Amino acid sequence: MILSTVQGKDIFITQHTAQTVLHNKLQNKSAKIGVIGLGYVGLPTACHYASRGYNVTGFDLSESKVNAINEGVSYIDDVNQQQLSKLIEKELLRATTNMSLLRVMDVLLICVPTPVKGTKEPDLSFVESAGRTIAEYVIEGTLVILESTTYPGTTEEYICGPLIKKGFVVGENIFVAYSPERIDPGNKRFNLSNTPKVVGGMTAACTELACAFIGKTANRVKGVRVAELSKVFENTFRWVNLALVNELAVLCEELDIDIWETINAASSKPYGFMKFTPGIGVGGHCIPVDPYYLTYKVKEQGHRTKMIELAGEINDGMVQYTYLRILELLSSKGILMQHAHVVILGAAYKSDIGDLRESPVVRLIEKLQKKVKTLTIIEPYVKEININGQAQAVVQYDPVILQHADLVVIGTPHTCFDWNNVHDNTTLIFDSKNVMEEKGIVSNKVAKL
Incomplete structure (x- = not known):
């Protein structure tokens, strides 16, 4: 059972109810989507889901990026400026630096950079920061999907770890999945609408919700580690x-x-x-x-x-x-x-x-x-x-x-x-x-x- 507060009253809801509530929001497009990181992956991703009819909020620490988006100005080659402007005009997309607004999101997509240091070692500082910030503001019933490329175990350590410390139970009152980005800059043939997307959740419920959100391009696998390794393997090949x-x-x-x-x-x-x-x-x-x-x-x-x-x-x-x-x-x-x-x-x-x-x-x-x-x-x-x-x-x-x-x-x-x-x-x-x-x-x- 999950304790929740509605209009000042404590009530108990079941995991099934939490999953069903979010699933219904995804089906009728009433779910509010948050995209953390508005770079080469984040901005196209935000535009993609806004184009599908979701209300999307992009989160970034860069005021210049946020201001550009809100003015309908694209700084990414793959994002059509006219399309971006229309999404802003229709109020389907907005951007902000205010991380406290994460608490009103139903789905959170983490699209932050995962570079390597000069020593060729992974730099997961952006993922780690995003994980801590989400845990600070997120509410129960939210689906969190990490999209940044990384090694197996990252989702568990940097996303689930902070959430568990805050008292959440993954798969019950919070849902976590990994679905690596597949964006190829400059590719005119394949995009987010027609490229299969690997999806692996921490639990079966997490996978189901993530697949329901991603839609027809979802390619489910057994767990986050398979999904994490598949992305690294693609490019290592x-x-x-x-x-x-x-x-x-x-x-x-x-x-x-x-x-x-x-x-x-x-x-x-x-x-x-x-x-x-x-x-x-x-x-x-x-x-x-x-x-x-x-x-x-x-x-x-x-x-x-x-x-x-x-x-x-x-x-x-x-x-x-x-x-x-x-x-x-x-x-x-x-x-x-x-x-x-x-x-x-x-x-x-x-x-x-x-x-x-x-x-x-x-x-x-x-x-x-x-x-x-x-x-x-x-x-x-x-x-x-x-x-x-x-x-x-x-x-x-x-x-x-x-x-x-x-x-x-x-x-x-x-x-x-x-x-x-x-x-x-x-x-x-x-x-x-x-x-x-x-x-x-x-x-x-x-x-x-």
Whole structure:
């Protein structure tokens, strides 16, 4: 039985009643939804559930983010500003820094960052802070779902732990689940509406409520730990395979074999093969981060993730390998690094977005900046980039800049670049993503990774 207070009177309700009450609110969309953390995951998530008819409140410590949202201004590429404005106008979405309003929410989604420290160890400070804050304000009958990527056991320790200390009983008067975010910035095909979402609850009741809330995309599993590990495994799979193809790229250069033709040849097999391509390194908020969460957790058990650690060495080493290739290309033209003008085309971690998180191109720029005479960055999606602790302005695309460059490095192949124009206005190109050949441009001006 659960003790509750209604209009000043203490009453007892059953777990079944608490679950039914929330389930009914989810069904008729009267449940109030709170999203904690309004970044690359939180804001799209808040907009998604508001678009489904829920009343959504976004929580963030950043006043600038909160003010922007309430003014209908989107700072996330994947969030359409017109759509955001309509949700604000319809009063389906609002944002606040006032955490005390958590007490009036029926469902709370935790979408805070889970980065790694410089030592490659998990930084769960944002999750820990969110867990403490929720426990301070949350009321019984609320469903709490952690979406931030993390290792198995996090939900129990950082979300359930503080709630239990406050006297809640998980699965009875509070409901907790884990459902990892699956947001791919810039992806025009898959979004929150059509991407399956893994859901694991602390109890059967928790899972049922979380699946009822998430809807048709919910893919239930047996418990939070399976859900937590599935997310880390998804990106570790990519991390390891990217390391394999990056290692092969280095080997192919030494063997004078075209890595790109090799990959395309292997890709002709209609089964048993998945295509991965090499690059300057691996960037983004997930792939270069998530594997280290698994490595950290396994070390606690006295084991090592040898393959993951080796993959990290290979992927991280691609920046240095690219730097040396650039040095070789300049030397082949009789140009010393300290006299060179190098232009970088694109610095984001993937095409057609302005996301610089963990971008290997930025790490390459940091190395080049210390060595070359002139370094020009052309990145259409951002205004400046933090390089070696200082903000450095980027410039707009201008063929004249390319004409005066000793080398143009294709870092991120944004589709807005006119590749024929790039080719015609340069004397030497280092193409890290084979974009020129893919566009049918074959030239002795172009050196491939």
